[in-house]
Amino acid sequence: MSQVFILVDHTHGKVAHPVGELATFARRIGDVSALVLGGDLAVLTTQLSDLGISEIISISGINFDKYSAGASAQAIAQLVTDRSPAALLITSTARGKEIAARVAVRTNSGIITDAIDIDAALVATQSIFGGSTTVHSKVGHGTPIITLRSNSVEIESSATTPTLTEVKVVESDFDASRLGDKVVSVTEAISGGRPELTEASIIVSGGRGTNGDFAPVEALADVLGAAVGASRAATDAGWYPHSHQVGQTGKTVSPSLYVACGISGAIQHRAGMQTSKVIVAINKDPDAPIFDLADLGIVGDLFAVLPQATAEIQLKKA
């Protein structure tokens, strides 16, 4: 059977949830080899034991997180060249797409980004123009490199004991330019214990209509186990960190439920959320464009509607 590479995204010893989706897709195509760059291998390996993975390839020796995508891409491209896998699957995060882009250039391979599905014949499905058009495409050159959006598939678990291949690298293995861009410090975003935006199955977002008070948005999010999102108006005002921005220049999300509170529905905001399965909008303005997308639109004051909804949901859950 052919071999498929998936890239394991991890931070602080935790494997990102969409890695399970990559494994699920990859198993349709062949035996799954999971690439793990850096990190505490023992800790990460235990989290990879029920995803049907055949092999873990660990690449260690330098701190890949300290550099831009270039160093990771060089290490991965080397493995792709050595092993010629049937495909390389990566999660569609900003960094994931950069790594994919650079591996594609380096290995003379075609690339498809932001796919939402892939079949055994490597035909990828993309949803473009804000979900209005579905495209099927295929890479016809080199190793197909495909990035997949999270929340695209139900993870199928299957216990395995993967074999381990260890690759050691040293700084001098890399082109100088790749280690020339260095992270000198990081200010970590505070998640408040809520799910990560692109991984969450429910998102409650606030806009200018919150007037800077996200408390009712957060309270609803917490009772739903949801992530908190924000419009650009809200992040520009400094009410919420940019890492929570949904839209053209923020994150693209596709949760099962998206709740837009005090958000007008500008085209740049829609670009990031309009493929959500169910959309609920709360807005004072009956003519707000967000209502064109909403499965349920409530014309009203979010400061009245959200607390009532939160209390009702709490009751129903009890």
Place this chain on the structure above:
Amino acid sequence: MKIAVCVKQVPDSWAEKKMSGGLLDRAGVDAVLNDLDEYAVEEALRLVEKHSPTGEAGEGSGHTVTIISMGPDRATEAIRKALSMGADDAILISDPALAGSDALATSLVLSKIIVREKFDLVLCGTESTDARMSVVPAMLAERLNLAQLTFAGSLEVDVATSKISVARTTDAGIENMEATLPAVVSVIEKINEPRYPSFKGIMASKKKSIATPSLSDLGVNPQSVGIGSAWSTVNDAKERAARAAGIKVVDEGNGGKVFADFLAEKRMI
């Protein structure tokens, strides 16, 4: 400093986009300068102004801002906008053989110009509003073997030491990164507020040069670009049925309850 800003002409964000023959149908829609590229143009101008003895960009500043683009002849309209903001000159690679080029081909062509002109700093927007792949800056860094500083929310250059530092916004938070020029940088829309072209700027832009080198000038084989050589092919593209119209209710004191009932009915709680 020789600064290049990569820009793309795209259909207006508000235009309804459709596919035709496996490609975006560009004929029927208004085309504009990709608005995310305006932030890159603005940042280039601000950098020059900051390091210019006169405080102004253009001649006498000791630095240049060149707009580079690949696209149809019509892309000169988008380029003029960037020139009217204050960029010095432009290079447009326009060849029928390029039609339908993918990001790999685009980055190839742009990289050839960048190598030929020996730019110190290459600025890009984070993505084009039409294709939305967000991969060209990384591909350029790969092809050019340059430092890659993407998603910059602020940017400083020390001209004397050629050191560049950015604060980039990532999933993890804010990362401060450093490198030595030359480098490829993409900027997010929080970095600045692009200026509107002044009347003087618009008039001046008409006299600015837009060079149009051919693919062979750049040493690019026409067979290696364009739709025929794209390394991924579209099998089919179907328009999806529009979202079904939803329910709209006016809150009369029970809006929150309506919402909770709706979720219960959908089995979401």
